[in-house]
Amino acid sequence: MHRRNVLLGGSGVALSGLLETVLLPKAALAEGNDKQAAIPGPGPFEGSTVRRLAQALAKQPFKAPSTDLPGAIKSLTYDQYRGIRFRKERALWRDQKLPFEVQFFPRGFLFRPAVDIFEVVDGKATAVPYSADLFTYDEPNFRVTEPLGFAGFRIHVPSQGGGDSDELCAFLGASYFRAITKGQQYGLSARGLAIGTGNPKGEEFARFRSFWLEKPKPDSPALVIYALLDSESVTGAYRFTVRPGSATVFDVESVLYPRVDITEVGIAPLTSMYQLSPKDSRRFDEWRPAVYDSEALLMWTGQGEQIWRPLCNPVDLQFSVFGQANPRGFGLMQRDRIFADYQDLEARYDKRPSLWIEPIGDWGQGAIDLVEIPTANETNDNIVSFWRPKDKLTAHGEYTFTYRMHWAWDTPWPTQLARVTKTFIGAGTAENSRIFVIDLVGEAVKGKSADATFKPEITTSKGKILNVLALPNPETGGWRVSFHLEHGGDKLAELRCVLLGESGPVSETWLYRWTAS
Known part of the structure; x- marks a missing residue:
């Protein structure tokens, strides 16, 4: 999943562009007409509109x-695409004393469909x-007067x-979107949805093909965005209520x-x-001690256990399944x-957001899945x-499925348990052994x-x-746990560690999948 340079440039993550939009007027919906209709002009819109569109679209092939683009911009490179910039003074709702404004992304490079x-x-x-x-062009020949449409948009506050x-969030590419809070990169x-992730046959990428942005009032604390999702297997209606603050919070209502x-x-x-941290450094010739956007998967299970699963860059693709019912939350944490x-100094991984998912309502039985794919960079x-x-x-x-997303520096809820801050791994003192060192603070x-x-x-x-x-760690004010795994030549071991007090756990549960490299 390719993205690094685009991400550093302030644009959105993408694998491919978005679908062309074909909307159904109310008459077609009421009659159950399965034929695709033209895009309507200005017309009524209410909270159920996108849901009815998604339901009708699901009955169509x-x-x-x-992905066609005019010849001048048909084969833009990354740098050429970056040279097409939205004029911020032309932002939607700018100079209207509103709490949000919208800028738009051009089509081209990886973002071909409108x-x-x-x-x-x-x-x-x-x-x-x-x-x-609406755009400026480093290379004037890339200014195409045809009605190309947009590849996506970003919200500023x-x-x-x-x-x-300040940029708050961006929607660009397939069903991808990102957000930050003050001081973050x-x-x-x-x-919006994943289908077949980790399947050797390949993944199906659903796409947001249409968006509706509700114009906010001058005192609105939130921005409401509707989206229509489409793919070979599914359609969907999404409602995002976006609230900036010490954390940027998305309330997401989705119907599939x-x-x-x-x-x-x-x-x-x-x-x-x-990519790497000190526990992985032996595999890379890298001057930086750590390179990652997220360091661990954190889970709060329906049974109340808080689990910290450090991420890894495996030699072979790994698929981990954490079965449970009604999780209280999960997220990829920095x-x-x-x-x-x-x-x-450029990437500033120390300023990347954590993202916590808070399910709302009964999600029933299922599992939190984690896919870790090898990468050399x-x-x-x-x-x-x-x-x-x-x-x-x-x-x-x-x-x-309804849930709340917290784009923040940390989890939205306090914990009384000591938290894992570091995991170190190295050669053990005996043959076929490894040493593990875990620092806990709290x-x-x-x-x-x-x-x-x-x-x-x-x-x-x-x-x-x-x-x-x-034993106590006087340098951190916490505790340190260490142990040796004598693996005896086995290539994989699932490890679990928790620090217990007199009345139960005093720390998160540390989980780790060790593999021989």
């Missing part, structure tokens, strides 16, 4: 998007008009530091209408990059905020995580002396656990 964007004012939807004059405006992405049975669906999928741990998104329902989505059914262990009745509980699926040690 899927039509792939057009996506239609509508403004909703007083219950009426009107297409946002395209003009070549009034600057907190006296500047022009773009990192991981979210998607499968065209066919779907057995490998991912709800609230997250996509990130992990917990380490110390610049010296990365030493990258930081140019690829190689980490994906999502919720997978236990039961398949049945053709012609209707499925609703009020539950802060200032506790060696006399504290803490006991590590450590298990492994293969091999033996030896030389277990737990």
Whole structure:
């Protein structure tokens, strides 16, 4: 999943562009007309409009998007695409004293198909008009006067530091979108839906083909965005309520209408990059001590257990499944905020957001899946995580998933448990052994002396656990747990560690899949 340079440039993540839009007027919907209709002009819009469009579209055969572009911009390079810039003074709602404004992305490079964007004012939807004059061009011959349409958009809010405006979020490419809060740089992405992620046969990428942006009031604390999703297997209606603040919060209401049975669906999928940290450094000739947008998958299970699963860059693709019912939350986290741990002045991995998913309502039985894909560098998104329902989505059914997304520096909820801050791995003292060192920090262990009745509980699926040690770490004010895994030549072991006190766990549960490299 290719993205690094585009991400650094402030544009969105993409694999391919978006589908062309074919909307159905109300008459066609009411009659159950399965024929595709022309895009309507200005017309009524209400909360159920996109849902009815998605339901009707699901009854039609899927039509792939057009990727045709005029010859002048048919084969843009990354740098050439970057040279086409939106004129910020032409932003939608600019100079109207509103809390949000919208800028638009041009088509080209990886973002070839058009996506239609509508403004909703007083219950009426009107297409946002395209003009070549909305952009500046480093190379004048790339200025094409044909009505190309847009590839996506990004939302800005009034600057907190006296500047022009601050970027808040962006929707660009397939069903990808990203967000940040004050002081952050773009990192991981979210998607509307994942289908077949990690399947050797390849993944199906659903796309947001149309958006509706509700014009906010001057005192609106939130921006409402509607989106129509489409792919070979499914259509969907999405409603995003976006609220800036100390965290950027998305309330997401999604309704899915499968065209066919779907057995490998991912709800609230997250996509990130992990190349290396000190525990992986022996594999790379790299001057930086760490290179990653996210360092771990954090889960809060329906049973109340808080699990920290450090990410890895495996030799072979890894697919991990954490089965449970009604999870309280999960997310890809960036917990380490110390610049010296990365030493990258350009990428600033210390400023990448964490993204926490908070399910709302009953999600039932299922699993949080984690896909880790090998990568030799930081140019690829190689980490994906999502919720997978236990039961398949049945053709012609209707499925609703509601959740809250927190783009932030940390999780939105406090924890009384000590948290994992570091994981170190190295050669053990004996043959066929590895040493693991885990640092824990938090009020539950802060200032506790060696006399504290803490006991590590450590298990492994293969091999033996030896030389277990737990002691205070005066440098962090927390505790450190270390142990040896004597693997005896086995190539894989699932490890689990939790620090116990007199009345139960005093730390998160640390999980790790060790593999021989």
